[in-house]
Amino acid sequence: MENKRFAIGMEGRFRPIILNTLRSTYYSRTFVRSTVNLSYKIIGENSVEPDDEEPAVFILHELLGIKRQWGSLAKTIMNITGRQLVAVDLRNHGESPHANSHKYEELTMDVINLFEKLKINRATIIGHGMGGRTAMCVSLIAAKRVTGLIIIDTSPVSTPKQLNEEFPKILIAMKSFDFKNAKKVNNAKTEAKKQLENIVTDDLTMDTVLSNVKVKPDGTIGWACNVEIFIKHFPYIKSFPPAMTVKQYYGPTLFIGGQMSEFLPPDDLTSIREIFPQAVITYIPKTGHNVHVDDPKTFLELTISFLKATS
Structure with missing residues (x-):
């Protein structure tokens, strides 16, 4: 995989500016107030610091998933790349709090809130399914905090x-x-x-x-x-927020789809690149929606190559 296929991410911004910008643009005070403190696990020897040369990597799971399912893959990525990983339980999942709402706007603010809690200025986000859509929303709202996206078998355009x-x-x-x-x-x-x-x-x-x-x-x-x-709230879960589709994230973005899955149709490519102009889309043969489980070797090769190219 050639490095030139990926753009370089943007630099971070300090907390007060970010939160004020979020409140004054897309997000209302309601979404800011409704954030929950997510459960997470840091995978790596050192504590996460705000201005590390190597940005942290966040992992966001699929609907009904939990952070623990990513333990083995996360450790492998950390050992090879040296990047610190943060595996997250999204709201209403795993060990994270239950809330009375489950919209992508709220999931997005939860993740940004975790950035603030851990003093993370910049991060690459890996997201599967629902977690992938959450990762996309984070990049579209707080682009300068996101150095890259790896989106696993989901689309911001269609619903399978x-x-x-x-x-x-x-x-x-x-x-x-x-x-x-x-x-x-x-x-x-x-x-x-x-x-x-x-x-x-x-x-x-x-x-x-x-x-x-x-x-x-x-x-x-x-x-x-x-x-x-x-x-x-399933109508919100199954559909990407329409307000997000008019935004753009210009950072490096890799979509990894399962060849046997319907979650990332090739026909969506043109519309995906309207939102993510730097998007590269690749399919892993003989895999379904859980591409990282069906073929972990190929998934790791793609992921590690991307992380090394965008660090």
Whole structure:
């Protein structure tokens, strides 16, 4: 992969200027006030500092995903590139707080709020599915904080049939599952799998769903994610915010799609480049929506090459 295919990212900006700019342009005070403090895990030996020569790398998971699923890949990326990684649980997921809303505007402010908390001036963002759309929104709102984007199998232009039709059924089935007799997490996962196996179409999606079964703070077993809010706000989750499509991010952007997936259609390329003029789109053969799981070797090669070219 040639370095010249990627543009150089912009420099960071100090916190007061950023927040004032956000409030005075796209974001209302409502979105700023509604941020939650995200759970995260820093992968790397040193603490994250604001003006590191090598910007941190943030990883944002897919709908129903959790940060822990990225542990092995994140460690490999860190070991090879020397870049510090921050794996994040987005709102209503994993160990992050539940909130009564789930719009990309709010997910974006949550991530920017985490930048501020960790004193991160610049970062590259890797995002899968819903996390990829969140990463795109962050770049379109706070472009000078984002040195590059790696977007995994999602588009800001179209919504695939699988997301539009299958996921609402999965969420409804999750909501209807009764945990009241569950005594152990593994037993609860087994029973949940039996109820969902006629709805969930592949093993990787099933694994993602079942990763949400956990012991909650009150000692009961249940879903770690906020299923009811996902159902209520699914129209926002499945669609990229229209207001974002009139903005542009000129930094280096790599879209990695699964050749066998419908989440990143080749027909979207022209419209994607209207929003991300430097976008490079590549497809990994024989992979589905979870390209980083189906072919981790190729995914790591593309990711590491991009990070080295844009550091």
